[in-house]
Amino acid sequence: MLDWLVAHVVPIVFYTAAVLVVAGAIGVIWFRNPIHAALSLLATFLAVAGLFVLQHAEFIAAVQIVVYAGGVMVLFLFVMMLVNVRTLPREYQYVRSLLPAAVVTGGFLAAVVAAGLFARSYLAAADPAALTAVEGQTMGNTEAVGWVLYRDFLLPFEVVSLVLLVAMLGAIVMGRKDRREEDAGEEAR
């Protein structure tokens, strides 16, 4: 039994994580309580991190946990608790019957997955060693990502940080209180 488990640890972890990803995603749209939906999303995030580990992408797995399961999820929960939404109101559905939509999207997804599996049988599998090798030297995955990011892709990396700054400042500019509104408020006081 133990030998069987050891031999099949990769498929077992994969299918467990895969089921968790889908179940978490279904939970997000299933739960009426937004907090429950958010926690369900957390399960998806963590299971996706597990899938990354299986692909030998340890760095991405860690980023997935720190950024998504950590930062993004805390932000979601903060916002939901601040606005204090208990349950989502039942909204009028514009689409009377969801069945055709479900069949079309589901069929499309199945076709894409089938095409991917078909192509997979023709293509060579990705080499996991490529994830840890830089110029012939083998190192940890995180170290390899660091090498590529801060040497080969330094300029795009720096520009992206500037893009984030501009986006943040833009949001502040758009969300700022108008000076005239403030003046009017002071006069009224």
Place this chain on the structure above:
Amino acid sequence: MTSHDLLAILPELALVLGGGVLVLAEVFAPSLRRAFGPLAALIALGAMLLRWTVLVDGTAFAEALRLDELGRFVDTYVLVAVVLAALVAVPYLRRTKHEFGEFYGLLLWAAAGAMVMAKTDHFLVVFVGLELLSIGLYVLNAFHRTSGISLEAGWKYLVVGAFAAAILLFGIALTYGATGTFSLAEVAARIANGEGLSGSLLLAGLALILAGFAFKLAVVPFHAWAPDVYQGSPTPVTAFLSVVPKGAVLVVLMRVSAAFVPAALTPRWLPLLAAVAVASMVLGNLVAIAQRDLKRMLAYSGIAHMGYALVGLVAFGRDGLAGILVYFAAYTLMNIAAFAVVAAFSESEDEPHLLTDLAGQGWKRPVLSLALSIAMFSLAGIPPTVGFTAKFLVFRAAVNEGWVWLAVVGVLASLVSVFYYVRVVFYLYMKPLPKREPAYSEPWSIRLVAAGCAAAVVALGVLPAWLLELAEAAAATLVR
């Protein structure tokens, strides 16, 4: 990162840090608010000085940046547009009570994105540079937050821009899949080695890249956003928007063409470009006739002008590329001159900037009217203005490369355009003043920009040799 890398991006660093200082000054020294616009112009001038004094050649940042004459030419043109837009913005923002440091910060940062695009031959850097430019512009378009049409412009540009970015990224991904590299230099080297690059994956990738850029260039059939965005944006932003992203995108298209076109793609790539050029020239000029709003008319005129510039790209070769570069310079000067005059209209910004409001202003406001007339003659391509020189160069290159029919269509289209450009001059000088005169404000900085641009348009039209030499040296970096 080495000191070489840092020296290579010194002007961009100056813009980014300068923009940061202006944003912080908004918080810590709001009493300096009146000086922000001139300060932003000074920062851009300083960056231009750095670009032409600290001459670094070769590549930087692991071959992500290519420092050559072409990059320097486009940088200069971007920075000139920043200086002019910042000067036009000073009185405009004061009048509309939106005088904030963030405006100039975003302007400088967006310009840095355009400058990065102009110098790279790495697709990933092209994409992040374009995003830096676009995100800055989304906010600048909607900067006039109390105006409904400004918010509409920002929203439309955001949606269309996000769509275009996704298409561009898809194209980049497919091209990467087909070639295995992001670097245009490597593609060119492989083609030089006789490695034939073709296949439907590459064709689809290049077509999507062209479509993504066509959105930014506002050429037919991806032009529909232009009139609404031009009309709604704050006028100094429209001036910037109408020249800087287009120049940056065209230079990337020039580099892409130079790398890929020899790879047996010519029979497909060139007819595609030619079709887009013809559609833009014809539709832009015909629809512009029907416009009553000056900003919308200039939007359609911009669509047509990008069509003329694409004619140069179809002709390719050293003459065609030099023609495009001269076109950049000409288009910047004449367009910003026109928008500077439009910015002097001081009716409510939600009102249309009607052509009829210009009636009879010719003798009343001699400086602005003369500048607008010169800009209109130049846009129409009437000598002795630089607009004529630019069109002449582009069409000559097309004829020399055997695209005679394209040049004929271009000349016919620009004949049509003479009608609506000269109509503006007709309203200015030959119509009586209306009973209820629209409000104008004529501050010094707008007069300076309009008069300076108009003078440059005429000077470069009479003596184009200096500009042409620079453009030919820049074009020689791509084509021998």
